[in-house]
Amino acid sequence: MSETALSILPAWDEDLELILTAAVAAGDTALGYFRKTLDVRWKNEGRSPVSEADLAANDILKGRLLAARPDYGWLSEETDDDESRLVRETVFVVDPIDGTRAFIAGKDLWCVSVAVVHRGQPVAGVLYAPSLNEIFQATRDGEARKNGKAIAVREAESGAVLKVAAAEDVMGRLALPYRNTMMRVSHVPSLAYRLAMIADGRIDGTIVKRNSHDWDLAAADLILSRAGGALCGLDGEPLSYNRPTVTHGVLGAASGTALPALLAASRPLEPH
Numbered sequence: 001m002s003e004t005a006l007s008i009l010p011a012w013d014e015d016l017e018l019i020l021t022a023a024v025a026a027g028d029t030a031l032g033y034f035r036k037t038l039d040v041r042w043k044n045e046g047r048s049p050v051s052e053a054d055l056a057a058n059d060i061l062k063g064r065l066l067a068a069r070p071d072y073g074w075l076s077e078e079t080d081d082d083e084s085r086l087v088r089e090t091v092f093v094v095d096p097i098d099g100t101r102a103f104i105a106g107k108d109l110w111c112v113s114v115a116v117v118h119r120g121q122p123v124a125g126v127l128y129a130p131s132l133n134e135i136f137q138a139t140r141d142g143e144a145r146k147n148g149k150a151i152a153v154r155e156a157e158s159g160a161v162l163k164v165a166a167a168e169d170v171m172g173r174l175a176l177p178y179r180n181t182m183m184r185v186s187h188v189p190s191l192a193y194r195l196a197m198i199a200d201g202r203i204d205g206t207i208v209k210r211n212s213h214d215w216d217l218a219a220a221d222l223i224l225s226r227a228g229g230a231l232c233g234l235d236g237e238p239l240s241y242n243r244p245t246v247t248h249g250v251l252g253a254a255s256g257t258a259l260p261a262l263l264a265a266s267r268p269l270e271p272h
Contacts, residue, residue, distance in 0.1 A: 012116065012123045012124045012139045012140055012141065013124075013139060013142070015069075015116045015123070015124045015139075016116075016124040016125075016126070016137060016138075016139050016142075018064075018065065018068050018069070019065065019092070019114040019115075019116060019124060019125075019126050020126045020128075020135070020137060021064075022060065022061050022064040022065050022114065023061070023112045023113075023114045023126045023127075023128040023135075024128055024135070025060050025064065026056075026057035026058075026060040026061045026096060026112050026128075027057070027111070027112040027128040027129075027130040028130060029053075029056050029057055029060055030053040030054075030056065030057045030096070030097055030103070030112070030130065031130040031131060032053075033051065033052065033053035033056070034053070034103065034106070034130075034131060035106045038051045038052060038053065038104060039051065039052040040052075040104060048100075049100050049101060049104060050078060050100065051097075051100060051103065051104055053097060053103065054077075054078050054096050054097045054100055054103075055078055055096075057096035057097055057112060058076055058077075058078040058079060058094070058096040061076070061092075061094050061096060061112075061114065062074065062076065062079065062094075065092050065094075065114075066092070069090075069092070071088070071090075072088060072090045072091060072092055072116075073085030073086075073087075073088030073090070073091035073092070073242070074091065074092050074094075075091055075092070075093045075094065075214060075215065075242065075246065076092075076093075076094040076095070076096065076215060077094070077095045077096065077213065077215045078096055081246070083244070085242060086242065086243075086244060088242075089118060089119055090116060090117065090118045090119075091116075091117045091118075091241075091242045092114065092115070092116060092117075093114075093115045093116075093117050093122070093214050093215055093218040093219070093241060093242070094113065094114050094115075094215055095112070095113040095192065095213075095215035095216060096112060097110055097111075097112065098110060098111050098112070098113045098127075098190045098191065098192040098193065098215075098216060099111065099189045099190030099191075099192075099193065101189055102189035102190060107189065108129070108131040108132050109129075109132075109188055109189050109190050109193055110129065110131070110189070110190050110193070111127045111128055111129040111130075111134075111190055111192055111193050111196075112126075112127070112128045112129075112130075113125075113126075113127050113192040113215060113216070113218075113219045113220065114126045114219055115218035115219035115221075115222065115241075117214075117218055117241045117242050120240040120241055120242055120243070121140070121240070121241065122140070122218045122219065122221055122222035122241065123139060123140040123222070124138070124139045124140070124222070125137065125138050125139075125218065125219030125220070125221075125222040125223050126219055127192055127193065127196055127219055127220060127223065129193060133147075134146060134147060135147055135148075136151075136196045136199065136200075136220075136223050137223070138222050138223045138225075138226040138227075139222075139226075140222065140226075142226065143226055143227075144199055144223045144224070144226035144227035146196075146199075146200050151199055151200040151201070151227050152199075152200075152201065152227050152228050153198060153199060153201055153204075153224075153227050153228045153229040153254075153255035153256075154201035154202075154204060154255065155228075155255055155257055155258075156204055156255070156257075156258060159181075161181060161182065161183050162181060162182045162183070162204040162205060162254075162258060163182070163183055163185050163202075163203040163204050163205075164182045164183070164184060164185065164203065164204060164205045164206060164207065164262070165184070165185045165187075165188050165194050165197070165203055165205070165206040165207075166184060166206060166207040167187075167207075167209065168184070170207050170209065170269065171184050173268050173269055174207075174265045174266060174268065174269075175264065175265040175267070175268060177265075178261055178262070178264070178265030179265065182204075185203050188206075191208065191212060191216045191217070191220070192216055192217070192219060192220040193220075194206050194220075195217070195220035195221065195223070195224050195231060195253055196220055196223060196224070198224055198227075198229050198253055198254065198255070199220075199223050199224045199226075199227035199229060200227070204254055204255065204258055205252065205253060205254030205255070205258055205259070205262050206252070206253050206254075207250070207251070207252055207262070207266055207269070208248075208250065208251035208252070208253070209250065210247075210248070210249050210250050210271075211247045211248070212247065212248050212251065213246050213247055213248070214241045214242065214246040214248075215246075217231065217239065217241075217248070217251075218241050221239060224253060228255060228256060229253060229254060229255045229256065229259070230253065230254070230256060230259055231251060231252075231253040232251065232252060232253075232259070232263070233248070233249055233250070233251055233252075234249070234250050234251070234252060234263055234266055234267060234269070234270055236260075236263060239251075249270075250266060250269045250270060252266055
């Protein structure tokens with residue numbers, strides 16, 4: 001590639017620094033509400049809680065990020081969707097608090113998730129878990145890091161029992177031979193954090209039910225891929241973001257070597 005071409009490539013490292021600073025500010029603000037009496041309302045016909053901490057964190061992220069990159073689009077769980085994002089090449093994809101139920105219950109497993117998505121693919125991503133003092137980050141061309149140190153998925157030895165995060169009803173529907181080679185780990189209420197646990201080798205994989213959203217996935221997807229793993233549909237195809245529809249079908253995530261068997265075992269979960 002010519003020096004001229006290199007000079008006009010987007011500076012994803014600069015975007016990473018921007019979203020990291022904003023995520024920390026939003027997460028620290030949310031932490032000020034943590035384990036205190038909260039104003040909570042319900043959305044999606046009473047299925048999803050949103051707290052005043054979610055909204056405060058969202059305001060910080062939106063204000064800081066769009067002020068710095070006014071030409072970027074915006075997609076957030078806590079902002080009414082504006083289809084103008086669809087004509088933007090680059091979009092911020094944000095979940096101010098991924099794991100709101102855990103946050104409201106005073107549990108530590110929640111995080112701020114911020115990604116920069118360019119032409120449908122995440123190119124910079126940050127997960128900040130304030131109550132655990134953990135920051136995961138990656139760019140498209142860099143390594144995945146946790147608190148500044150490189151991380152990688154665990155490559156399980158042949159015949160090893162795999163630690164897999166999945167709902168009990170999902171585990172019960174997996175193909176039997178595979179089901180007998182895995183151990184279900186305790187529920188992880190934040191999907192983004194669950195993917196980060198694969199990235200740093202604490203668990204081997206996860207199966208994600210239908211209707212996860214771009215904001216749950218984009219930052220963690222990038223972090224996992226740069227750590228040597230992958231998140232994809234049951235057809236093995238990678239995800240695309242910033243589409244008109246922001247929900248996804250059944251997904252699987254694991255290290256590169258463990259993923260094919262996980263996807264094959266999950267076929268019974270596909271709708272008929």
